[in-house]
Amino acid sequence: MTRDTKPAPLTAEECHRIWRWEGLMIGYYATAMVLIVLSMLLLSVVPESSLARGAVIGLILLLIVVGYVVQFRERCPRCRTKLGRQARVLLPLKCKSCGVVFPRRQDGTDPLET
DSSP states (O other): OOTTSOOOOOOHHHHHHHHHHHHHHHHHHHHHHHHHHHHHHHHHHSTTOHHHHHHHHHHHHHHHHHHHHHHTTOBOTTTOOBGGGTOSSSOOSBOTTTOOBOOOOBTTBOGGGO
16 A cells, blocks of 8 residues: 555444444543542541552552553554554544544444444
8 A cells, every 4th residue: 555545444343343442441541540539538548557558559550550451452453553552542533554544433423324
């Protein structure tokens, strides 16, 4: 494929797969933020507990590792470049490597069904 040639649009199956990944990323980051806030509240209640501090540090390290795995697990359906390198939570508008456009959902609907 040359630079002038546009890549073929994604199939419905490919779109659903990347949308699932995007939904997972949003859910994961929201859950991680809630867990971090709750752990900080725990530390404010029992500030002198080394067990609580160790648990919070362990939880944060676990969240970092799981976040890394989730973020870098999905690849562009066309060129197989990891999407996590192109965007942190939401899908980019298009792949930075091959240029395939990632369709966006509008109001929770599937743009491929119209």
